[in-house]
Amino acid sequence: MRRLGGTLAVCALAALSSAVPAAATGRCGDPSTRPWCDTSRSPDQRAALLLGALSQDEKVSLLGGNDFQGGINSGPDIHTGQSPAVDRVGLPSVYYSDGPLGPRQGPATAMPAPMGLAATWDPALASAAGAVVGNEARSKGNDAVFAPTVNIMRTPLGGRTFEAYGEDPHLVSRLTVQWIRGAQSQGVMATVKHFAANNQEGQDPSGQAGRPGSPLGAGTVGSRYIHDSVIDERTLHEVYLPQFESAVKEAGSAIVMCSYNRLNGAFACQNRQLLEDILRRDWGFAGYVLADYGAAHDTAGNLNGGLDFEPWPPWAYTPTQIDAALASGQASPATVDEHVRRILRTLFAFGFFDRPAYRNDDAQIDKAAHAATVQHIEESAATVLENRGILPLDAGRLHSVAVIGKPATSFVTGGGSGNVTPFDFANPLSAIRQRVGPGVSVSYDDGTDPARAAGIARGADVALVFAADYETEGSDRGCLSLECPDQGNQDGLIDQVAAAQPNTAVILETGGPVLTPWRDRIKGLVEAWYPGEQGGLALARVLFGDVDPGGRLPVTFPDREADIPTAGDPQKYPGVDNEVTYKEGVLVGYRWFDARGLTPAFPFGYGLSYTHFGFGRLQVGAPGHGGAQPVSVEVTNLGGRPGVAVPELYVGAPPGSPVAEPPWRLAAFARVPLAPGARRRVTLEVGARSRRFWDAATHGWRDLPGCLPVAVGASSRELALRARLCDRSASAPGRRRARCRRPTLRFRIHSLAGSPIVRVLVYVNGRRVRTVRARRITRVVVRRPGRTAFRLRLVDVSRAGRRRVTVRRYRACTKTRPGTRHPGGRRG
Known part of the structure; x- marks a missing residue:
């Protein structure tokens, strides 16, 4: 039958x-x-045809992976995951690879840590990074890559801080979109992860599980596997979901990986509100959801909650368990069909069936070109935090350089799924020797004996101390000093070297913020992050001024660990009885420091150049279609060297805001290279979302009233230029009601990702009032429902099955004077 x-x-x-x-x-x-x-x-039609050709057993088999080895081992011929094939209908296996820092499948190009990529504040470089990883995943025979990691850094103690893009939703979103576009341009499917609120790994009371060399940490207190992230609705939508929304709606991510943790009670991989209501209904996600490894717990719960595929190991989605859930009536065959349809539709949409299988052959990889990309990213990521006249170094005036610390000769990266074995490694010590040439003596000490290292430093012209932390998936750091986990007394080493040599610069290779108690006793401080396989060459060029250090902090470096948002309250972190309460709300990262009046060691957005920039002549333009508003600023290179400026635009809380707002929120930024003396007017676009807040009472976005303060500067604490951002639809005090004109609103409808729109659903105040269907819809006319205020929602459905949701709010209006003309609303 x-x-x-x-x-x-x-x-x-x-x-x-x-x-x-x-x-x-x-x-x-x-x-x-x-x-x-x-x-x-269309992909939908093809998926329906193939679904109809599959037997029930074949459908069930497609919901679980069939490769145990890839989840625990890495090798040239070991994929991270694999789905079963159905040869009878021409359905091949799908192969998956880890990839936040590169494929974890034998040697690969080891990228700088995503935190370092975030320090570039450069979406174009994010696209380049995604393209490198996507190309290598493809060249190793994979169809999908488990990246990018986009979780917000709620606490800098988090073990996977290095894997993601920092503490600000806007910055993270902009980089996420371009990374996914870069990866998917190579013909592989991106997997944005971990959905959602997977912001800690868990504390390890022993302090031993997260040490270098451990394959995976084992944080047992507040463990990612079982803790419940308790987050209010507004905070969830404003801080922890925007980057995922952008990944889906702007970048078109093929896959979403659901996380281990619970979110407001329900495990993420069976959280129907998260996976079905928000992800699919509200955002129009048309791809499929797969589980993090071991994140599926309940077969019926996962089937009914929105999980489409469990890659490894198939604990909840074994054929036996799925058949039992169907036999008992806990899940229906229609639910299984829908999960399989989503997988098939995505494979058709991404051309999986219509191309030859990708070959696993590293000879296809342009290793030299990829290495050059790594070097360029790291040069743009290196962030100078202190410079008291020591940088850039002048090789022509040096006779001797002391290089101190194991990281000067070691490849430094994080642990877990981001642990990549590099094709090549250019260490800093060799690169420095190469850069200065034979005329400069370069001595080295690994720093294990601080007194010995100090003696070597004392006899040199300058000392360069390399220090590193270690972060890993599975467990959080025990503290923010360089001694957690214990890799020797690196703080003590820096103190002794600085006491012996007044010309000391420290180069940090860390995955995120660390404490810098010795910063006032050194002349230079460079944050290099985990710099990737060409980190040594990049750092030598930065240190000697061959390039301008382009990095700006994507995170706040605290002065004290007690100042971070989660400090001092176990209910916040690591949680009590496996319940982690996000009491700080929207005050994450620099927002917390600003709201509490805390002075950080180095603020969000901060970074020094080898030249000086001036910002001036701030201008606010009129709002455009969709509510975006341009703000322009004149940027001038006031120094004698070429450099990179990063003007940052923040919006503040308006007077009379109905909700508590942080003092400032990042809304736009640009990366601007300038020659000496050059001047450029840069336009920063403030999106409509920056003018809104999530209203938990109506479960939707609402405009903030009146005019918003806006400021532009070099960091979150250096905002010299101020103005007001007033939208024409803002309900500023004393503003008169708009006049009603024609009783209809007209909207232009554009294609979505190259696919024409074939259906438009029109909702007024939450109620569907009209459905428009056609082979290609280019315009929709909506009748205005009287003169009262109303909320309009348009849901565009493309021929390929993707959805785009647009929400507009209209103010109440008065009767139109005779003869008034209305040009009609437009949607760009």
Whole structure:
């Protein structure tokens, strides 16, 4: 009966085909016998045809992975995950690879840590990084890559801080979008992770599990596997979800990985509100959801909650367990069908069937080009935090340099799924020797004996001390000093070297913020992050001024550990009885420091150049379509060297705000290279979302009233230029009601990711009032519902099945004077 039903479904859908089907050029097969191989059909049509051809057992098999080894081992021929094939219908296996810092499948190009990429404040470099990782994942025979990691840094103690892009939702979102676009431009499917609120790994009371060399940490207190992130609705939507929303709606991420933790009671991988209501209904996600490894707990709960695929190991989605859930009525065959359809539709949409299988062959990789990209990213990421005249170094005036510390000769990176074995490694010591040439003596000490290292430093012209932390998946750091985990007394080493040599600069290779109690006793401080395989060459060029250090902090460096948002309250972190309460609300990172009047060691957005910049002549433009508003600033290089300026725009809380707002929120930024003396006017666009807050009472976005303060400067604590941002629709005090004009609103409808819009759903105040259907919709007319204020929501559905949601709010209006003309609303 199952096979007969599938055959009838195939025949019914095949009748819709054209007389001459278009054959796929890849692995699918002949469309005359396999109609789902007809490339003239939409992904939805092809998925429906293939779904109808599958037996029930075959459908069930597609929901769970079949490779145990890849989740625990790494090797040239070991993929991180694999799905079963169904040869009978021409459905090959899908291969997955880890990838936040590069494929974890034998040697690969080791990228700078994503935190370092975030320090570039450069979406174009994020795209380049994504393209490198995507290309290598493809060249190693993979169809999808488990990246990017986009969780907000709620606490700098987090073990996976290095894997993500920092503490600000806007910065993280901008980098996320471009990384995904870069990766997917290479023909692989990106997997944005970890959805959602996976912001800690758990504390390890022993302090031993998260040491270098451990394959994975084991934080047992507040463990990521079981803790419940308790977050109010507004904080969730304003801080912890925006980057995922951008990944789905702007970048078109193929896959979303749900996280281990609970979110407001329910495990993320069976959280229907998260996976079905927010992700699919509100954001229009058309891809599929897979579980982090071991994050599926309850077969029926996962099936009904929105989980489509469990890659490794199939604990909840084994055929036996799924069949039992179906037999008991806990889940329905229709639910299984929907999960399989989502997977198939995504594979068709990304051309999986219509191309040859990717070969696993490292010879395809342009290693030299990828290494050059790594070096460029690290040069742009290196962030100078202190410079009292020591940098850049002048090799022509030096006779001797002392290089101190193990990181000067070691490849430094984090642990877990981001631990990549590099194709090549250019260590800082060798690069410095190469840069200064044979005329300068370069001595080295690994720093294990601070007194000995201080003696070597004392006899040199300058000392360069390299120090590092270690972060790893699975457990959080025990403290923010360089001694957690214990890699020797690096703080003591820096103190002794600085006491012996007044010309000392420290180069940090860390995954995130660390304490710097010795910063006033040294002349220079450079944060290099985990710099990737070409980190040594990049750092030598930065230290000797061959390039301007381009980095700006994507995180706040605290003066004291007691100042961070989660300090001093176990309910906040690591949690009590596995419940972690986000009491700080939207005050994350620099917002917390600003709101509490705390002075950080180094503020968010901060970083020094080898030149000086001036910002001036701030201008606010009129709002455009969609509510975006341009703000322009004149940026001038006032020094004698070329450099990179990063003007940062923040919006403040308006007077009379109905909710508590942080003093400032990042809303826009730009990266501006300038020659000496050059001047450029830079336009920063403030999006409509920056003018809104999430209203928990109405479960939607609301405009902030009146005019918002706006400020531009070099960091979150250096905002010299101020203005006001007033939207025409803002309800500023004393503003008169708008006049009603024509009773209709007109909207232009554009295609979505190259696919025409075939259906538009129109909602007024939450109620559907109209559905428009056509082969290609280019314009929609909506009748205004009287003169009262109302909320309009348009849901565009493309032929490829993707959705775009647009929300507009209209103020109440008065009766129009005779003869008033209305040009009609437009949506860009």
